[in-house]
Amino acid sequence: MFYFVGRCLSIDEHPEFREVILQKISDDEIEWAQFVSLCSSHLVLPVIYLKFKSHQLIEHLPEELAEFLKEIYDLNFARNEQILLQINDILKLLNANEIYPTFLKGTGNLLDGLYSDKGERMIGDIDFLVLEEDYLKAARLLEEDGYAMVNKFKGDVLKEKHYPRLFKTDVLADVEVHHLLVPHQYASMFNPEMIYTKNISLDGDNYCLVLEDEHKVILNFIHSQLANNGHVHGIISLRDIYDLYLIAKRIELLSFINKIPFKRKAISYFVFSGNALNLPKLFYSQRTISSKILIIRHSLNYTFPVFYKIYPIIVFLLRRILKVYLKLFLQAIYSKEIRHSVVYRITKRQWYSDHFKFYRNYFKINL
16 A cells, blocks of 8 residues: 555656556555555645546545545645745744744745645644754744743753744644754754755745755655664655655756765665655666665565564664663773763662663553
């Protein structure tokens, strides 16, 4: 079903697939409940509606399903129109204070005209990047305008890639004000200093920018495969792949593959995306060992529910053992200060109590 939906998303590139869909509908081979569930979990119902509509497939669907898809699309179109109005209000506020944001991910793509239609992309929140010196100022301006933190935050906001998520009761989308594009561990590979000179300014009543296409690809990859551990767990969003597909139609991915951090993982992601959409030449046609492993791991997630639940836990435990306990043990061998610190902690009952609570809470959430 995952690959069937992938081919529906890329039907513009192989319109002959329309006949395959029609035959499956005629033979009653499609489990529509599973189809809708998968599309919903991957946030691609609106674009599926548009693809089916443009290829005259809507009228062949069960009537209730066709009405449902249209309703979801209409709701998303209306929501995105309201989000665009919200963005305009944010821009007025920031521009008046000489702050000129760069919009990221879904909202950036929407403003940049990547999608064929306002209702094509489901957008969760509004992400934008500002200069480091404007970071706290921009967040403060939004708070003075009625926005508030979704959850109280007690840490240091300068150590986070974005300010705590902000909401406002009379608007639809939450807002994330970024001073970093990606989590700190990847910031040396992809940071604001690298992208500002190539950002694209958009025409309009208010001034804002979006990322150029190369940087859109890099952010898409890091967000999907590194920050959200997609490469490790083999869990990949069709919405992310669809965004990558649209960008790949505007720019050749191989032309800048050497600029992408973790090149091997990026190639695996491109191979997987080409496989999912049946468009290998648009992405990266030569399968690598890493890409084959990613495809297998992804397949196992869908084939065996136990693997989907247990594998991330195994990865988590191995990382804790290797990157926390073993690393600390090795450091203790060479550092007297660390050695004393380790001995002090493991002789305290509180250390064991804290660890027990940590693991208990983790397994409670993930099992």
